[in-house]
Amino acid sequence: YTTTVTPENVIERKFLDSGENAPRGVIVTYHLADVPAEKIKLSFADADGNVLREFTSMNDDDRKAKPDMSKVYLTANAGWNRFVWDMRLEYSPALDGNDVQFSRMAGPIVAPGNYHMSLTVGDETLTQPITLVIESTSHATQAELQEQFDLLKKIYDTYSDATEAVNAMRRYRGQLDGLAQRLSQSGASDLAEHAGALKDDVLAIESVLLVPDLPAGWAGRLNHGTQTINRLIALPDVVGLGEFPPTDQAYAVYDKLSGIINTQISQFNALVDGEIVAFNKALADRGVSVIG
DSSP, X not given: OEEXXXXXXXEEEEOSSSOOOOOSXXXXXXXXXXXOSSOOXXXXXXXXXXXXXXXXXXXXXXHHSOOOTTOOXXXXXXXXEEEXXXXXXXXXXXXXXXXXXXXXXXXXXXXXXXXXXXXXXXXXXXEEEEXXXXXXXXXXXXXXHHHHHHHHHHHHHHHHHHHHHHHHHHHHHHHHHHHXXXXXXXXXXXXXXXXXXXXXXXXXXXXXXXXXXXXXXXXXXXXXXXXXXXXXXXXXXXXXSSSSOOXXXXXXXXXXXXXXXXXXXXXXXXXXXXXXXHHHHHHHHTTOOOOO
């Protein structure tokens, strides 16, 4: 087959020597009388109204921006349009920095059940119910597939929380590093040393989650530390391997890794709420801008 990528970041495959099955996902067909002046929006929510995924069409800023293949857009052409939701949640957050060992986690596929979608064009919103059914060849029960999704969602949420925590740690490290240099140059050596020590404390917490600045290839893999985040991203492939509930081992691995992650996040939050708050007070008393 040949593969092309549309301007909306949708991957299309054309099979040259075989037939083609219907897309795996929720197929949405919509008609627009004219090209809308503003973005249109398509959202998917569960039976309780919790929004699971949102998509929009593109504007000029989106077309000029650096391509992000984790983000797919709607077409908004006059006439008929079609979009396929792959039944996954959004990708996990991006990581600040150029960490070649890090990957964003694909959102888990939702469990069979009742959902609804809403298309918003201008001031008008149309809503349509959706029912996702268990495949006819599957021997899994609804409860088993729901249990699998629930664990995959926990893994996804923990991975997202860890990524956002590392981003916050890097933001603080950058501020502390720059502050230490400025304070040293201005003669406030005591505050400069304190800033440097706090930066090292933040780095020590971060390095348990993800060792920064590892190079690509074997050089970065030979001595990579604990790399807790990278260990966690391997778990969904095991949990979602087939249509069966998670194993006891999968729960045990998640409990261990999430425990490490939550401990590091708690230590970081305690550092921010404790020593960094006190450091900011010392900065303010000396007329120096605080960090945060």
